[in-house]
Amino acid sequence: MNDRDLPAGLTALDRPNSYIGRSVARPNLARLTQGRGQYVSDVVLPRMAHAAFVRSPHAHARIKQINTDAAKRVPGVIAVVTGAELATVCTPWVGVLTHLKGLKSAPQHAVAVERACWQGEAVVAVVARTRALAEDAAELVEVEYEELPAVTDAETALDKATPVIHPDLGDNLTFERTLDAGQVDKALNESDAVVETTFLFGRHTGVTNEPRAAVADWNEGAQRLTVHHGTQAPHMMQNIFAKHLGLAEHQVRVVTNDVGGSFGIKVHVYADEMATVALSKLLKRPVKYVADRIESFVTDIHARDHRVKARIGVTKDGRITAFEIDDLTGIGPYSVYPRTSGIEANQIVNLVGGPYACPNYRARARVVFQNKNVMCQYRAVGHPIATAVTEGLVELAAAKIGIDPVEVRRKNLIADEAYPCGSAAGLKFEKLSHHASLDKLIAMMDYDRLRRDQAAARARGIHRGIGFAAFIEVTNPSAAFYGVGGARISSQDGATVRLDAQGAVICHTGVTEQGQGSEAVIAQVVATSFGVPLDRVRVITGDTDNTPYGGGTWASRAAGIGGEAAWQAGKALRANVLAVAASILQAEPKALDIRAAAVVDADTGRERIGLDEVARIAYFRPDTLPPGFQAELMATRHYVPRAWPFAFTNGIQASHLEVDTDTGFVTLLDHWVVEDCGTVINPQLVDEQIRGGVVQGIGAALFEHCLYDAQGQLLNGNMADYLVPMAAEMPDIQVGHVVTPTGDSEIGAKGAGEAGTAGAPGAVMNAVNDALRPLGARSITVMPITPGVVLQALGKSE
Amino acid sequence: MTAHEITLTVNGEEVREAVEPRTTLVDFLRDTLGLTGSHVGCEHGVCGACSVRLDGAVVRGCLTLAVQCDGHKVETIEGASDSGAIADLQEAFRTRNALQCGYCTPAMLLTAAELLAGGGVPSRAAIREHLSGNYCRCTGYHAIIDAVEAVARVRAGATS
Ligand code: FES
Numbered sequence A: 001m002n003d004r005d006l007p008a009g010l011t012a013l014d015r016p017n018s019y020i021g022r023s024v025a026r027p028n029l030a031r032l033t034q035g036r037g038q039y040v041s042d043v044v045l046p047r048m049a050h051a052a053f054v055r056s057p058h059a060h061a062r063i064k065q066i067n068t069d070a071a072k073r074v075p076g077v078i079a080v081v082t083g084a085e086l087a088t089v090c091t092p093w094v095g096v097l098t099h100l101k102g103l104k105s106a107p108q109h110a111v112a113v114e115r116a117c118w119q120g121e122a123v124v125a126v127v128a129r130t131r132a133l134a135e136d137a138a139e140l141v142e143v144e145y146e147e148l149p150a151v152t153d154a155e156t157a158l159d160k161a162t163p164v165i166h167p168d169l170g171d172n173l174t175f176e177r178t179l180d181a182g183q184v185d186k187a188l189n190e191s192d193a194v195v196e197t198t199f200l201f202g203r204h205t206g207v208t209n210e211p212r213a214a215v216a217d218w219n220e221g222a223q224r225l226t227v228h229h230g231t232q233a234p235h236m237m238q239n240i241f242a243k244h245l246g247l248a249e250h251q252v253r254v255v256t257n258d259v260g261g262s263f264g265i266k267v268h269v270y271a272d273e274m275a276t277v278a279l280s281k282l283l284k285r286p287v288k289y290v291a292d293r294i295e296s297f298v299t300d301i302h303a304r305d306h307r308v309k310a311r312i313g314v315t316k317d318g319r320i321t322a323f324e325i326d327d328l329t330g331i332g333p334y335s336v337y338p339r340t341s342g343i344e345a346n347q348i349v350n351l352v353g354g355p356y357a358c359p360n361y362r363a364r365a366r367v368v369f370q371n372k373n374v375m376c377q378y379r380a381v382g383h384p385i386a387t388a389v390t391e392g393l394v395e396l397a398a399a400k401i402g403i404d405p406v407e408v409r410r411k412n413l414i415a416d417e418a419y420p421c422g423s424a425a426g427l428k429f430e431k432l433s434h435h436a437s438l439d440k441l442i443a444m445m446d447y448d449r450l451r452r453d454q455a456a457a458r459a460r461g462i463h464r465g466i467g468f469a470a471f472i473e474v475t476n477p478s479a480a481f482y483g484v485g486g487a488r489i490s491s492q493d494g495a496t497v498r499l500d501a502q503g504a505v506i507c508h509t510g511v512t513e514q515g516q517g518s519e520a521v522i523a524q525v526v527a528t529s530f531g532v533p534l535d536r537v538r539v540i541t542g543d544t545d546n547t548p549y550g551g552g553t554w555a556s557r558a559a560g561i562g563g564e565a566a567w568q569a570g571k572a573l574r575a576n577v578l579a580v581a582a583s584i585l586q587a588e589p590k591a592l593d594i595r596a597a598a599v600v601d602a603d604t605g606r607e608r609i610g611l612d613e614v615a616r617i618a619y620f621r622p623d624t625l626p627p628g629f630q631a632e633l634m635a636t637r638h639y640v641p642r643a644w645p646f647a648f649t650n651g652i653q654a655s656h657l658e659v660d661t662d663t664g665f666v667t668l669l670d671h672w673v674v675e676d677c678g679t680v681i682n683p684q685l686v687d688e689q690i691r692g693g694v695v696q697g698i699g700a701a702l703f704e705h706c707l708y709d710a711q712g713q714l715l716n717g718n719m720a721d722y723l724v725p726m727a728a729e730m731p732d733i734q735v736g737h738v739v740t741p742t743g744d745s746e747i748g749a750k751g752a753g754e755a756g757t758a759g760a761p762g763a764v765m766n767a768v769n770d771a772l773r774p775l776g777a778r779s780i781t782v783m784p785i786t787p788g789v790v791l792q793a794l795g796k797s798e
Numbered sequence B: 001m002t003a004h005e006i007t008l009t010v011n012g013e014e015v016r017e018a019v020e021p022r023t024t025l026v027d028f029l030r031d032t033l034g035l036t037g038s039h040v041g042c043e044h045g046v047c048g049a050c051s052v053r054l055d056g057a058v059v060r061g062c063l064t065l066a067v068q069c070d071g072h073k074v075e076t077i078e079g080a081s082d083s084g085a086i087a088d089l090q091e092a093f094r095t096r097n098a099l100q101c102g103y104c105t106p107a108m109l110l111t112a113a114e115l116l117a118g119g120g121v122p123s124r125a126a127i128r129e130h131l132s133g134n135y136c137r138c139t140g141y142h143a144i145i146d147a148v149e150a151v152a153r154v155r156a157g158a159t160s
């Protein structure tokens, strides 16, 4: 991993004027603070029409008849289109991956054909001059339904008596995975204590501030489709639009400017977005669709909703002997395309027990169909559940044998010297830092003082709790995640860097900006590896016509993978530009370097020629260069991790909170995180990723829940009834770092986007239990932990 | 639906337009006037993304009808930016990374500016309380509180 351009002993990151590790402000922020963003919701095109959808009011119903006459008569209505009609333009899809063995699903259409399988599934599309008109007309569409029995309870979805949602599939089982490592039964038998409990995680959803949005523009003359799309993965969507509309990929351009929040919500294929694109093709004009908030609640993917029966064994001196879990999750009527809805359960199996040196681990996960909205990957996929289960068990076990929760972790976390090593589930760890992270966390939170304060408060009748959650996080995924399963989801990413005619550099990258700061990070990397001040770098993202092929933003890959590609591209362009400069200066390229936008003597740093001058000569006076010499002022490099399937990161969180035992209300007092994402390119951006992630995790722990009734009706699909974290309830969040770079890349960065969400729910749950334990309360293993749940645990309500 | 003619001042410019009675202020600003800096997050008064100034007070653009603004003064983030009145706050948001996707930001800035206009240095709890009607899914709020607090301190220092 040594940069050959550098003296021995220095790494790539020691380049002069390095921006690596500096908290520079993001280049796109001034624009956004002035209301000058361009979100898809803002896009207006000539001749643009608006789509609205008639959606099924039933969780499961046969569509017997559709009458669109009255709707079609509304002035301003352009088209009213049924599923069968749209199916002539857009083929259905099936969300399966071959490496998740046995995973099955049924064909899903852009607009339901014959049958609606969840409340909110689009049944008819209406296109009109304005959205308001389209909604008016949608109300006039008459749909006659025959209600079918709704399968809503995951627990009984596999029972013989339960109807099978897709009879062709034979049963309601989407996917099942089992794992048996070491000797679980023997280990449990030999344990001094075994804790067994059931964890329940509520279904929740992303609630991106800007709802999903697409403006599709099929140009019949050019035979090209342009889709302005609020997505995390433009190239993936290019492939999917092409595939299902019968186009070649080069006929499709996906443009993604500003996106009002994603978090995994906007990395999937949504039926109404596919319908919007198909409608544009059908009508030969731009069509816009922006989900309203109610539509978001019933159609944005939901996540979590797992029931995990779990056991842990422990010896009386605090050694963990075994973990065992049985996970059940209901994912709606379809496995979501193209990433599938088997991944979250699969991740839980992979991740439970992951931080600990415990060889005995047995797991089963079952994923079942049901007539509710679809579930799929949302920020930190599986991690919050695996972490809450693991860490919940660890603290319950520690309490049972009477040792401190910090002590039990010191005894069992994989030693920092043990790497490289693997986990019982078969994960491979290059190098983690659990103990260093724990030490740092304990120091940051002043643990002993906090325990003393807790005891003092307790004496005054104030019940505070401290809870921990150690975690590992999957980042920088290789092709092992999706590619090997047959999905055309790129794990590699590319970057192209070119010198402009004034000596500035433009970087085109395949990763996307969702607000996490990719543009800043890519700019820092390129400025450093090429050798210019940051204000001489412009980054272009989110346009399949103008960026190298790449995967976009998911699984915390933008900095680690996109950043490394940009690093290599910057280096390559530096070599090219130095070749030009050397020929101008009649010097050896090796004796030169680029620093602060000038070509300098590598040894002395003395300026030889400015980049603007190099550019001027190369572009406008190439006749003055030696015969046969051709300047190459654009370089492209690609990168994909090869040595490790994933770059695991690690960290630990702690929550400090107070429980009002009369009302059941939880007040968050403090939250600490120590995480290790390898090389930190921009500390401020990493910290803010962590903080934002923590608050999403807190939402899951305390507030957020998509509540369904037994008929499959969502009861709280609006922001008044579905609670999200707001400023007043959230604590300040202190973030610390341990830095263990990955050796798989020169920059050594791993991902940081999901660590906050991974650990926060478990830490909060453990803190609540820590507060209530001396009161003889039952342990809480249910999320969200509402006041009602607290009072129940205290025996104060049913 | 019959349209009503309304006359109002938007960011200092007089505007005369015909609007349907059901058109909300935020839709009017975005769709009719092209002022897309005001955002729509929920259309039912909870997220605060649509907040704008009506006669100087911050209101929900999705709970206000355009026809109600006949004869009144509306200011949006575009106007507040161009006037330079909240430049210090915008700069603090930028340097503190108090926005990620930026969707909540225009409304968050106007709401924070309202608090800061009261003068003094509000406590972090008071800042949190004042901003608690503005949903931000990205930041976790901590950085926003930092930015607002920092501006309050600077402004207090400058006036004292
Ligand atoms: S859009 Fe007005 S409060 Fe949400």
Ligand code: FES
Residues within 6 Å of the ligand: A209, A260, A261, A515, B098, B099, B100, B101, B102, B103, B104, B105, B135, B136, B137, B138, B139
């Ligand atoms: S920055 Fe994205 S919602 Fe606040």
